[in-house]
Amino acid sequence: QVQLVESGGGVVQPGRSLRLSCAASGFTFSTYALHWVRQAPGKGLEWVAAISFDGNEKFYADSVEGRFTISRDNSNNTLYLQMNSLRAEDTSVYYCARPLGYCSSTSCYTWGPFDHWGQGALVTVSS
Amino acid sequence: EIVMTQSPATLSVSPGERATLSCRASQSVSSNLAWYQQKPGQVPRLLIYGASTRATGIPARFSGSGSGTEFTLSISSLQSEDLAFYYCQQYHDWPPFTFGPGTKVDVK
Numbered sequence: 001q002v003q004l005v006e007s008g009g010g011v012v013q014p015g016r017s018l019r020l021s022c023a024a025s026g027f028t029f030s031t032y033a034l035h036w037v038r039q040a041p042g043k044g045l046e047w048v049a050a051i052s053f054d055g056n057e058k059f060y061a062d063s064v065e066g067r068f069t070i071s072r073d074n075s076n077n078t079l080y081l082q083m084n085s086l087r088a089e090d091t092s093v094y095y096c097a098r099p100l101g102y103c104s105s106t107s108c109y110t111w112g113p114f115d116h117w118g119q120g121a122l123v124t125v126s127s
Numbered sequence: 128e129i130v131m132t133q134s135p136a137t138l139s140v141s142p143g144e145r146a147t148l149s150c151r152a153s154q155s156v157s158s159n160l161a162w163y164q165q166k167p168g169q170v171p172r173l174l175i176y177g178a179s180t181r182a183t184g185i186p187a188r189f190s191g192s193g194s195g196t197e198f199t200l201s202i203s204s205l206q207s208e209d210l211a212f213y214y215c216q217q218y219h220d221w222p223p224f225t226f227g228p229g230t231k232v233d234v235k
Contacts, residue, residue: 035224037171045163045171045214047224059222095170104158104177112218113161115182117170 002026002116004096009121012086020121022079022096030054030074033099033111036081038092039120048094049081050111064090086125093120129153129217131227139233146202148230150215155195159219162191162200165229166211174213175200202232210234 008020022034036048049070050059058070069082079096097114130153140146150160162175173182175191178198188203202209215227 044212044229045216045226047222047226050222050224061223100173100176100182102176109159109218111221112224113173113176113216114171115173119170
């Protein structure tokens with residue numbers, strides 16, 4: 001079965017860096033785009049970043065553009081999120097998510113929606 | 128950026144009754160709309176995609192409808208286990224993949 005397991009969360013001071021990892025199993029990792037989605041305590045879901053199956057395309061939310069970098073290692077089935085210049089407002093549970101991948105009668109959708117999610121990694125930015 | 132809104136913010140429904148949740152997009156998203164359920168302390172779960180297709184393993188009491196800018200998630204006979212937050216998400220025009228703010232479903 002599909003499994004996504006995040007790691008690397010923790011408490012970090014404002015301005016510092018942290019790298020999250022998401023170890024994947026149970027599917028052909030190198031054929032799926034992948035995403036990071038976050039959820040601040042008591043708040044809703046916020047999409048953070050996405051990467052294509054081969055790592056050549058990367059997309060970011062405006063709130064993290066220039067500070068966060070998404071990457072992947074298809075040889076080790078692992079997704080990463082490098083977070084620099086962290087702010088208090090980055091405090092969240094960070095989920096990695098895999099798209100469903102499906103085709104309707106007119107189009108195929110390989111980037112969304114998300115049918116598998118990891119259990120999340122808590123990142124707390126505090127002095 | 129497409130902005131998603133949801134109403135009501137909180138919905139209290141008695142067990143066995145029908146629950147109707149609304150989601151609106153700031154511009155057309157065609158049928159590229161998903162619904163997620165997030166129970167307390169749990170990870171989001173995909174319920175509906177393509178506005179009306181149930182994801183694998185989702186009970187038939189959950190149904191989605193709508194297209195363009197107006198969407199509805201219905202729970203035909205609410206069960207106590209359906210207590211959760213429900214989020215809509217558009218994947219029509221991205222980035223970003225925008226979520227609505229969520230509707231909290233309380234069971235009376």
